[in-house]
Amino acid sequence: MVAKFDLNDDSVVVIIGTGAGGGVLANELAQKGVKVVALEAGGRYLPEDFINDEWESFGQLAWLDARTTSGSWRVAKDFAGLPAWIVKAVGGTTTHWAGASIRFQEHEWKGLSTYGKVEGANLLDWPIDGAEMAPWYDKAEAKLGVTRTGDRAGLPGNNNYLVFEKGAKALGYKEVHTGRMAINSADYDGRMACHQTGFCFQGCKWGAKWSAAYTDIPRGEATGNLEVRDRCHAARILHDDSGKVTGVEYFDKDGNLQLQKARIVSVAGNSYESPRLLLNSASSMFPNGLANSSDQVGRNYMRHTTGSVYAIFDKPVRMWRGTTMAGIVQDEARHDPSRGFVGGYELETLALGLPFMAAFLNPGGWGRSFTTALDHYEHMAGMWIVGEDMPQATNRVTLSETKDQFGLAVANVHFDDHPNDVAMRNHAYRQGIAMYEAVGATRAFPTPPYPSTHNLGTNRMSEKPEDGVVNKWGQTHDIANLFVSDGSQFTTGAAENPTLTIVALAIRQADHIASEMAAGNI
Amino acid sequence: MTRQDLRGLTRRQLLSRSLSAGALAVVGTGFIAAPNAAWAVEVTVITPEEMATLLQMARDIYPHDQVPDQFYAVAVKGYDSEEQKALVAEGVAALDAAAKAAGFDSYVAAGWEEDRVRLLQGIETTPFFQTVRSGLVTGLYNQKEVWPIFGYQGESFSQGGYIERGFNDIDWL
Numbered sequence: 001m002v003a004k005f006d007l008n009d010d011s012v013v014v015i016i017g018t019g020a021g022g023g024v025l026a027n028e029l030a031q032k033g034v035k036v037v038a039l040e041a042g043g044r045y046l047p048e049d050f051i052n053d054e055w056e057s058f059g060q061l062a063w064l065d066a067r068t069t070s071g072s073w074r075v076a077k078d079f080a081g082l083p084a085w086i087v088k089a090v091g092g093t094t095t096h097w098a099g100a101s102i103r104f105q106e107h108e109w110k111g112l113s114t115y116g117k118v119e120g121a122n123l124l125d126w127p128i129d130g131a132e133m134a135p136w137y138d139k140a141e142a143k144l145g146v147t148r149t150g151d152r153a154g155l156p157g158n159n160n161y162l163v164f165e166k167g168a169k170a171l172g173y174k175e176v177h178t179g180r181m182a183i184n185s186a187d188y189d190g191r192m193a194c195h196q197t198g199f200c201f202q203g204c205k206w207g208a209k210w211s212a213a214y215t216d217i218p219r220g221e222a223t224g225n226l227e228v229r230d231r232c233h234a235a236r237i238l239h240d241d242s243g244k245v246t247g248v249e250y251f252d253k254d255g256n257l258q259l260q261k262a263r264i265v266s267v268a269g270n271s272y273e274s275p276r277l278l279l280n281s282a283s284s285m286f287p288n289g290l291a292n293s294s295d296q297v298g299r300n301y302m303r304h305t306t307g308s309v310y311a312i313f314d315k316p317v318r319m320w321r322g323t324t325m326a327g328i329v330q331d332e333a334r335h336d337p338s339r340g341f342v343g344g345y346e347l348e349t350l351a352l353g354l355p356f357m358a359a360f361l362n363p364g365g366w367g368r369s370f371t372t373a374l375d376h377y378e379h380m381a382g383m384w385i386v387g388e389d390m391p392q393a394t395n396r397v398t399l400s401e402t403k404d405q406f407g408l409a410v411a412n413v414h415f416d417d418h419p420n421d422v423a424m425r426n427h428a429y430r431q432g433i434a435m436y437e438a439v440g441a442t443r444a445f446p447t448p449p450y451p452s453t454h455n456l457g458t459n460r461m462s463e464k465p466e467d468g469v470v471n472k473w474g475q476t477h478d479i480a481n482l483f484v485s486d487g488s489q490f491t492t493g494a495a496e497n498p499t500l501t502i503v504a505l506a507i508r509q510a511d512h513i514a515s516e517m518a519a520g521n522i
Numbered sequence: 523m524t525r526q527d528l529r530g531l532t533r534r535q536l537l538s539r540s541l542s543a544g545a546l547a548v549v550g551t552g553f554i555a556a557p558n559a560a561w562a563v564e565v566t567v568i569t570p571e572e573m574a575t576l577l578q579m580a581r582d583i584y585p586h587d588q589v590p591d592q593f594y595a596v597a598v599k600g601y602d603s604e605e606q607k608a609l610v611a612e613g614v615a616a617l618d619a620a621a622k623a624a625g626f627d628s629y630v631a632a633g634w635e636e637d638r639v640r641l642l643q644g645i646e647t648t649p650f651f652q653t654v655r656s657g658l659v660t661g662l663y664n665q666k667e668v669w670p671i672f673g674y675q676g677e678s679f680s681q682g683g684y685i686e687r688g689f690n691d692i693d694w695l
Binding site: 052053055156157158159162163166194195196197198199205206315316317318320321322353354355358359364366367368370371374375377378439 | 582583584585586588639655659660662663664668669672673674675676677678679680682683684685687688689690691692694695
């Protein structure tokens with residue numbers, strides 16, 4: 001039943017990447033009868049392959065190909081070759097994600113209008129809004145089985161959440177609950193209910209958490225319209241003299257260069273690889289890279305303002321038991337400049353196992369200040385900050401001098417915090433510490449950002465072609481049959497975890513592409 | 523170091539070493555062992571003294587008083603290799619030179635942890651220190667046998683997760 005398309009079949013849509021954007025787009029198009037070849041750089045792993053062991057799983061799933069970093073962000077010092085913690089596998093980072101699925105707030109679609117001009121920031125309004133996206137969010141929530149939406153119940157709170165909830169309520173926070181999660185609270189859509197196993201970041205072995213790897217991908221394949229080629233690394237997108245894209249050159253699993261012809265190409269390799277591919281596809285006709293007449297490809301890189309707060313109590317918490325991201329405080333997600341920054345942030349519980357806690361609690365730290373914290377690992381609770389960061393033109397993905405295993409220039413990721421990001425992070429650290437102190441924490445740790453998991457903005461959506469790379473359909477302004485389908489489309493980052501919005505945009509984009517194809521427009 | 527079994531020690535060295543922390547013993551010429559013989563590390567490329575220094579460094583960089591030496595020994599035994607030989611020899615020599623300049627016979631002979639930590643802070647930016655420190659992050663904390671000492675339970679899928687094993691059993695809130 002699984003399709004096999006000829007390399008010379010120029011009627012197919014070629015999608016590069018199979019995560020929340022590409023994987024969903026592939027299935028949605030296949031369901032509509034559109035023929036799709038999906039190129040995936042990583043291998044294929046299913047729940048039975050996932051490993052309840054942090055480092056071993058990291059070796060199995062993480063994108064470990066070379067990348068370089070620059071800028072003043074601490075990640076460039078602590079993890080110079082690993083700016084992002086994302087996945088190289090069929091299903092992409094939907095295997096690793098924690099499952100938090102929350103919609104943008106209405107005002108977040110209009111960053112520039114809401115926040116006004118912020119010095120040093122390159123803010124812009126999205127060309128779409130909440131009303132436009134509402135029906136697509138409905139479809140996305142149903143696809144993912146998001147708890148606390150539709151008639152789906154919330155998940156029960158684990159120990160880490162119960163500490164977090166008590167602290168939040170002590171501070172007077174009202175919007176505190178176990179989250180809207182793409183983790184089943186009851187069996188749903190052929191997937192089991194959550195067993196509170198932990199290891200959500202390592203791939204859910206029960207399949208209770210939605211991942212494209214075992215939902216959209218096999219369902220798309222079952223239509224006979226989708227062929228997923230795993231361990232195939234896209235090298236370059238080709239175009240003809242009219243400026244339309246014609247196919248994708250890629251290195252197959254044996255390292256041989258292949259050329260798949262295409263009617264339409266969609267780029268969905270996450271916010272480093274997508275601009276990298278467009279830049280690496282430069283030609284005499286497009287010397288600055290494909291779809292880059294605006295010079296915005298790679299710019300406005302956003303990663304959310306993040307950080308963590310861990311705290312130690314005099315009694316055990318055992319935060320690792322159960323859902324990794326087990327609850328949320330949304331009171332600070334509002335836009336309230338009286339706090340000293342624009343935009344807002346969410347606080348979400350987070351737990352790491354001992355091996356990752358040692359690596360991430362205070363990277364580079366040593367001595368008793370560090371080890372006495374780990375000594376009380378069993379008494380520790382933790383939360384993660386996720387807030388809107390400012391798009392800046394100078395925060396960008398460019399081509400590095402370093403080459404990968406195929407001889408292709410790798411992505412260099414440059415990032416400097418904006419003063420708004422710093423003010424927000426410090427506010428969040430204070431609030432997080434106050435929450436834990438209200439429950440009796442004896443010691444708290446404002447932990448620096450991990451390698452980025454929310455990578456956004458490097459091919460941003462804009463009304464005007466000069467302001468961004470793609471239009472409101474994710475179609476590049478410059479090339480009608482070239483699309484972007486991942487988080488790199490994001491005009492601004494909002495305070496919410498991005499996956500639900502990426503999925504909603506992909507479902508909407510599939511609808512648009514299919515109707516435009518049927519109309520003969522592309 | 524509660525006991526030293528090296529021949530030819532001067533009385534002053536003996537006294538100095540008897541003050542030092544840890545429970546390592548350099549035994550004979552080819553290995554070091556715990557005085558109670560609970561564990562031993564054989565060295566074939568680097569010297570026993572260099573391995574003893576690495577062990578003390580490991581304890582001083584990530585000191586957990588409840589974690590026995592054997593786990594630290596596992597974490598640093600990989601430095602007994604041709605690839606690491608030069609790095610270790612030069613690093614230990616520099617550390618001992620700094621110790622002598624500070625009035626100690628050697629790094630491991632400095633009896634108080636705070637004195638040894640000060641010596642380590644002096645070499646903190648060197649590739650030797652950074653290699654040893656960063657290697658310990660996985661070398662020490664990723665030993666499954668170490669996890670129970672910290673209460674961490676590791677893999678849970680095979681036991682059905684924590685849905686019926688205390689995911690929400692906190693009783694003191």
